Amino acid sequence: MRAYLIRRLWQGAVAVLGALLIVFVAQRLAGDPVALLLPMDASEEDFAAMREALGLDRPLPVQFVVFLRDAFSGDFGESYQWQAPAMPLLLERLPATLELALAGLVFALLLAVPLGVLSAVYRGRWVDRLAKVLALLGQAMPGFWVGLLLILYLAVRLQWLPAFGREGPLHLVLPAIALGWYPVAAMTRTLRSSMLDILDSDYIRTGRVMGLPERTVIWRYALRNAAVPLATMIGVYFANMLGGAFVIEVVFAWPGVGRTVVDAVFARDFPVVQAGVVLSAVIFVVVNLLVDLSYGLIDPRIRHG
Amino acid sequence: MAERHAAIPKRRMPVVSCAVLGLVLLCAVAGPWFAPHEASEIALAESMTPPFWRTGGSLDHPLGTDMLGRDILSRIIAGARVSVTVAIYAIALSGGIGAALGISAGYFGGIVDAVISRLIDIQMSIPAIPLAMLFAAVLPPGEGMVITIIVLTYWTWYARIVRGEVLSLRERDFITVARVSGVSSPMILIRHLTPNVLNTLLVLATLQFGSVIVFEAGLSFLGLGIQPPQVSWGGMLADGRNFIEVAWWLITMPGIAIMASCLASNLLGDWLRDTFDPKRRIT
Numbered sequence: 001m002r003a004y005l006i007r008r009l010w011q012g013a014v015a016v017l018g019a020l021l022i023v024f025v026a027q028r029l030a031g032d033p034v035a036l037l038l039p040m041d042a043s044e045e046d047f048a049a050m051r052e053a054l055g056l057d058r059p060l061p062v063q064f065v066v067f068l069r070d071a072f073s074g075d076f077g078e079s080y081q082w083q084a085p086a087m088p089l090l091l092e093r094l095p096a097t098l099e100l101a102l103a104g105l106v107f108a109l110l111l112a113v114p115l116g117v118l119s120a121v122y123r124g125r126w127v128d129r130l131a132k133v134l135a136l137l138g139q140a141m142p143g144f145w146v147g148l149l150l151i152l153y154l155a156v157r158l159q160w161l162p163a164f165g166r167e168g169p170l171h172l173v174l175p176a177i178a179l180g181w182y183p184v185a186a187m188t189r190t191l192r193s194s195m196l197d198i199l200d201s202d203y204i205r206t207g208r209v210m211g212l213p214e215r216t217v218i219w220r221y222a223l224r225n226a227a228v229p230l231a232t233m234i235g236v237y238f239a240n241m242l243g244g245a246f247v248i249e250v251v252f253a254w255p256g257v258g259r260t261v262v263d264a265v266f267a268r269d270f271p272v273v274q275a276g277v278v279l280s281a282v283i284f285v286v287v288n289l290l291v292d293l294s295y296g297l298i299d300p301r302i303r304h305g
Numbered sequence: 306m307a308e309r310h311a312a313i314p315k316r317r318m319p320v321v322s323c324a325v326l327g328l329v330l331l332c333a334v335a336g337p338w339f340a341p342h343e344a345s346e347i348a349l350a351e352s353m354t355p356p357f358w359r360t361g362g363s364l365d366h367p368l369g370t371d372m373l374g375r376d377i378l379s380r381i382i383a384g385a386r387v388s389v390t391v392a393i394y395a396i397a398l399s400g401g402i403g404a405a406l407g408i409s410a411g412y413f414g415g416i417v418d419a420v421i422s423r424l425i426d427i428q429m430s431i432p433a434i435p436l437a438m439l440f441a442a443v444l445p446p447g448e449g450m451v452i453t454i455i456v457l458t459y460w461t462w463y464a465r466i467v468r469g470e471v472l473s474l475r476e477r478d479f480i481t482v483a484r485v486s487g488v489s490s491p492m493i494l495i496r497h498l499t500p501n502v503l504n505t506l507l508v509l510a511t512l513q514f515g516s517v518i519v520f521e522a523g524l525s526f527l528g529l530g531i532q533p534p535q536v537s538w539g540g541m542l543a544d545g546r547n548f549i550e551v552a553w554w555l556i557t558m559p560g561i562a563i564m565a566s567c568l569a570s571n572l573l574g575d576w577l578r579d580t581f582d583p584k585r586r587i588t
Contacts, residue, residue: 018427140568145560243432280435
């Protein structure tokens with residue numbers, strides 16, 4: 001277990017370093033940041049002075065080391081737009097994004113668990129077909145389009161739910177559906193196939209022979225084991241939803257990290273974009289790490305020696 | 306288990322999917338010749354005309370017009386060209402790069418494999434959309450940027466799967482025989498390994514077509530992808546978003562185009578996978 005833990009931590013660290021390197025390279029590709037900071041009529045001396053002040057006159061490897069040092073202390077520079085440090089700006093908006101991703105995950109599970117179980121139990125019947133059609137549509141309808149349709153029909157036409165902003169739990173419903181829509185397909189399929197395997201197994205047959213009600217057999221005994229593969233995927237989906245939230249937040253004017261980063265891209269506000277990418281990568285790596293380590297907790301058969 | 310697999314009937318070729326993809330390709334290649342209007346032709350007098358089956362609609366604009374009176378059908382046809390162009394370049398490049406790296410990693414093993422696998426790990430540990438934001442911020446917007454972003458995101462797909470296949474192919478007799486009879490490494494890679502992963506590549510490419518279209522639409526919807534005056538489905542959705550209360554067709558029609566193309570390529574890809582590799586069929 002310890003060797004495994006060390007290996008995974010090392011891999012995670014390499015991944016975060018890689019992300020930082022990509023961010024650094026992208027920043028250099030962007031051209032001269034000094035030109036953005038100085039007024040149009042600045043002189044050559046102004047440029048040179050500014051470069052020196054920012055450390056841009058030093059060799060690239062040195063600049064990278066400085067960049068890393070700053071990055072590890074959470075310093076990605078000041079946002080040009082907001083005149084405030086970039087990372088705290090995003091961390092302030094992180095709860096909104098986490099809330100949205102969590103709500104999306106809950107929606108996805110609320111749909112995927114019953115659909116997965118029922119489509120396995122009634123294999124080949126209409127529930128199964130419905131699940132299949134939903135899965136196909138889910139993968140072909142981009143979340144932001146689902147979001148627009150939800151706004152059109154449920155918010156504008158029927159006026160059931162609010163469309164924009166973050167002012168209460170009701171505001172969470174539509175964005176959560178739009179975000180949770182996509183993973184439903186894969187979750188349903190995963191659960192369905194593990195359910196099919198489990199329903200074939202001896203202990204389920206024993207349970208039935210002993211006269212347990214079918215409901216108990218399926219929802220208590222079969223689902224508990226069949227849910228393991230799904231449970232191990234949840235973290236990965238959650239991490240992916242944090243990425244997906246970037247687009248959904250724009251559609252629903254949700255005040256989270258994603259929308260702030262998209263705005264920053266338009267404003268060429270690099271510190272915020274960089275901080276956003278690094279923040280997402282770190283969260284992604286950490287979530288995946290936690291997921292891997294929790295395998296053993298969820299299913300004691302998978303313990304890393 | 307075995308019974309279940311044996312019971313699967315042979316799947317029919319998805320004719321409708323092929324027809325939809327054929328239509329999208331036709332629009333991309335020959336769209337300007339049969340589109341009813343010029344895609345950017347502005348006719349303010351006819352702005353916000355609904356589709357023909359609604360009152361106020363006309364067959365002159367079968368799917369209605371937008372706020373500037375531009376014909377939606379013609380714009381969807383024009384958007385197909387952008388989507389298909391982006392998809393073809395992106396698939397060819399990410400497939401080519403990914404396959405080359407995957408084959409090398411699988412065949413050579415050792416340090417080559419270690420480096421390439423680490424690269425894949427790093428790439429996969431950065432979520433695609435934030436990474437796209439980063440490149441959108443530094444590269445000039447347009448088709449080139451969209452293609453670059455997609456290639457950077459998707460090459461790992463190919464590399465990972467091809468590497469796995471080559472790892473098992475490498476142990477097979479025909480490769481060993483080739484190696485002991487003195488065939489050079491490049492020759493083994495090109496003549497013996499590549500043809501054996503072509504099926505996989507074709508399946509991945511077909512499946513990727515749909516996801517590239519969605520990805521491109523997402524970027525263009527955010528305003529970070531294809532820029533006006535070039536027409537893109539994602540851009541049309543972004544335009545229509547501002548008129549969501551008065552003109553439902555503006556956000557419905559381009560979305561249907563995206564969904565239909567993606568659905569068709571997913572179904573065709575699934576069918577190809579099942580046909581090439583019946584063992585992997587999902588029950």
